[in-house]
Amino acid sequence: MSPSAGGLVVFLLSVQVIQSQDGWRFNYPQTDVCAEKGSEVFIICDITHPPGIRPSDIKDRFWFTKEKDGEPVDLRTDSEYSARVEYGYYSYIKSGYLTITDVRESDSAEYKFTIRTNQPGEKYTGSPGVTLSVTDSGLQVQVRRLNSTWLELTCHSSCVLSDRAEYEWSKNEEIIKTGSSLRVSSGSTDRYSCYLIGSPGQRSPVVYGPQRPSVSASPSAEMLEGDSVTLTCSADANPAANYTWYKEHEDSPRASGQIFTITDFTAEHSGNYYCEAQNEMGRSNSTLLLITSSAHQRSLATPA
C-alpha cells in the first residue's frame, strides 16, 4: 500500500471476500478504504481464473462504480474520473489494481472489477466490491469542558481509525505530549493541534481560544441624539467564536452576533459596551465607549 505523501488513507477491514463464478474468483484484500480528500487511493483485486484461459481470451477488464442501461461504466470513460484513474496488473491478470488520485468526497462509492472474455455475453464481476469513504479532513480536535478551568482535547479521525492509532500534540507548534487526549486550561490563546504518529503530514486544524476582539463603531462612536450606530466585533479563533454584547453594569446581554446596531440614540445609550467573543476554548472581550456628543466634543472611542 503506498498512498501518496500528505494524504491519509486508512484500510479498515481486511476480510477475505471471495466471489466465485464458473471458476473465476475475485478477492479484494481490502474491502473498506477510508481516505482524506485530496489523497491517492490504491485498490486491489486478486483474480483466479479457470484453467486453460489464455491472455487472448480476455477481451476487456476494468473498474466501475456506476451502471448505465444495465452495463458497467468503465471509470476511464467517465469524465469525472478519466483524468484521475490508472489501471494496472501485477502479472497476467492475477491481480488488478486501481489508483485514484486527488480523491473527492463524490468518489465515495463501491468499486468493482469486471472481466469480459471473447465468448459473447460472458462477463464476470467481483461483487460486492470495495467501499471507499472520502472524508473532508482526517484529524479533528474535539473540545470537552471538564470544569470552569480545565478542558480536555481529544484527537479524532473521521476515518474511524483503529485503536492502534497513536497521536501526539503540539502547543504553539512545539510537540508536548503523546496520547489521544490532552488536558489544557481554559481561557488561554495557546494553539493546539494533534498529529497521527507514523503518518507524516497528518495534522488536525489548530484550535485556540479567541484573541482579544477588535471593536469598531460606524459611522462614529460620537453620537447625536436620534443617530444610529453599528458596532462590529471580530476575534480570531478556531473554532469560530460567537459574540455577545453587554453594556457596562448590566448583567443581561444587549445583543448577540458580530454586529450590534443601536437606532435612535439617546443619552441613556452612552457608556461602555463590551463585546465578548467565545468558543469552546475560552472567551475574551473588548470595550467600546459610546458618547453623546455635545457641541464640539471629540470622539472618545477607545478599545479597552
Ligand SMILES: *[C@@H]1O[C@H](CO)[C@@H](O)[C@H](O)[C@H]1NC(C)=O
Ligand atoms: C477541575 O478538574 C480537574 C480535573 O478533574 C481538577 O483537578 C480540578 O481540581 C478541578 N477544578 C475545579 C475548580 O473544580
Ligand SMILES: *[C@@H]1O[C@H](CO)[C@@H](O)[C@H](O)[C@H]1NC(C)=O
Ligand atoms: C457560544 O459558544 C459557547 C461555547 O461554544 C456556547 O457555550 C454558548 O452557548 C454560545 N453562545 C451563543 C449565544 O451561541
Ligand SMILES: *[C@@H]1O[C@H](CO)[C@@H](O)[C@H](O)[C@H]1NC(C)=O
Ligand atoms: C473582559 O476580560 C477581562 C480580562 O480578560 C476580564 O477581567 C473581564 O472580567 C471581562 N469582562 C467581561 C464583562 O466579561
